[in-house]
Amino acid sequence: MSRNVLTRPDKVPALILWFFDSRGGFSPGKTSQPVDDWVDESVARWLERETRIMNDAWGPAEGRQALAFVHIPPHAIQAVQATLDPDTNPGLDADTLGGGSTQATVDSNDLGNDEVWWSALTKNVKNLRAIVSGHDHGNEWCAREPKADVIFCFDKHSGYGGYGDRSWGFGVRNFLFNSPKPEAPLETWIRLESGVTRAKVVLDSNFDV
Template identity: 55%
Template sequence: MDEQWGGAEEQGRQALAFTHIPPHHIQAVSENLDSSKNPGQHGNADVLGAGAAQDGEQKTRDQPFWDSLNTNVKNLRAVISGHDDGNEWCAREPTQDVIFCFDKHSGYGGYTRDGWGHGVRQVLLTIEGDNVDVESWIWV
């Protein structure tokens, strides 16, 4: 693609990544959330690493994915994940300086708990010259 369109840096392209299962690396981020800086529902009822698809015993299995994503996707601004529907927060991941966000329980079916509600994550990228601003919120 770079041969046809030029490199990501040259074209000013920005990237968002979407995953269903959040990488285990985010568990450490979730343990240090500040509700005034990271508003949204925090998963006390939906603890990361507790689901069968996100085996808490295999914490390093997806580290190569996380490292590759942050190394090979140029201008990565945010990673957005679902799966753990009791979470809807965003936080800056400190080692890669990328924003990580959870979606919200957007559809019907699957699992839910009282108080979770439904909604969707909106993302706005504002690009002015070399400045890139990422804003995100839950729309219900």
Template identity: 60%
Template sequence: MPLLLRSVFVALSLLCPPAFAAPAAETRVLAVPSALNPYPRLPRLTFNSDGTFKITVFSDLHYGENAWDAWGPQQDVNSTRLMNTVLSTEKPDFVFLNGDLITGENTFRENSTVYINEIIAPLNQMKIPFCSTQGNHDNEPNITHLEEIQRELKYAPLSYTRIAPASISGGSGGKYGPGTYWVPVYTNKNDFAPALIIWAFDSRGGFSEGSNSTALPDWVDSSVATWIEQETKLMDSVWGPADQTRGALAFVHIPPHAVQAVWETLNNTINPGLNADALGQGSTQATGEASSSGKDQPFWDSLNTNVKNLHAVISGHDHGDEWCAREPTKDVIFCFDKHSGYGGYSSTGWGHGVRNIVFSSPNPAVGPETWIRMEDGETHARITLDQSYP
């Protein structure tokens, strides 16, 4: 090509560059509606290159206990030591804080949410993504669920916690039950649809703020049932049916009422792990005065009807329990966390630790393995959350 013509060609190319089609994956990702892209400013959570994804659950940390004497702050020091020990050795991909972060009735109004900074400090330092839901002790005259979430979002750059929409009772229009949301986990960062959905549900409980404090409902509100149905329908319409493509895990602080009947039939071999809390009044979501079906029944029905490939429902609240069991009415596995914090009630021999949940594959047909990991590194109650259990 003559030099002059070549120069003209280059100039025209710069002015009118050829239109290259964007990669299909990226184009599809950009087309996802904002309702299904809740974290546009945060890194996408993904499985590792070997197909694994590890979640470590800290439950019932109970910071702020006996804030007026030397004993209480020392328990917070102990809990922070446990968090640092576990995080540095387990190296989870994601952390879930499953309620009762703070013993709110022991705190003072002027410093209640400062404890959130203590709790998230190890996660911030190690740059570990996480999310939280709150428990009954996080709603008290001097503190609310909403205030804790707002503090967390202000000071934790890798928090995936969200505030529930106003359509959910106690959501963004209220203070006491806003911690209901979901977090997507993808196989690869440019994938159109996630391989795993982590669901968080706010079971409320505790007491309202102020001098005229009143007891709050201690179950997942019935409005959440409609929200679950709406969210899963939207996911299916955009991402495709979940049956063969997406797995799920659900977290809630107070265990669902149906677990009370399961507790009465436990077997130490099939259901390994500490079983030291007798379930009864206050141990599960409210059963109501005239019905044994439970005030959380709409939530329980909707969760198990609409969320496909639900590997397990995981709760805290009862410090003396670690076991898993299959709940027969919904054919779903339920697990207790491990009491992690040094605050809150305990007993000799219970110890402190976490529940680990490890996926070996993003394939929803492959259930994750789970076990209890104690502070000293000892592990027990290891099972696989799949159709073969128990």
């Protein structure tokens, strides 16, 4: 699913939101049959087709921005956690990634079952400002995944359901676009239900390089 949320006077979108289903859990009434917990590889073909259609309709993708959302973090992000710097990547880091905390591994080469989708996303969606996930409620940070050169952010935990620790607080990640230009800095931060903000960073070409 994609959605245009910013539109320029020429009716060409300035921002596209992408939402991907990482699945997981169990089939209804069949608790012994877990559902695959990664974005199916067929989504890669759909994504490639959709970006071609967008380019034909709106012109080169370099002129518009994108944000992508997927609940379970991509497997590639697991290695990023070990490189975090509290100054560059502020925010709570209370959940260790791995196993069910990222989209499932497929073999001993440490690739993920989400590799086909991940590759299609990072290659075909231009000016991808960030990939955003939930799932790991104890994490709040943003960091750059160096191989694909994309920024990943956790978006906190806004509700009271599911697992968690009250000391982590409840809140949501905010994004502030100050300009429709893809190269413009993008501000993002966590806002807690109390109104307190934390983990604020500016996402641009210099972030976490």
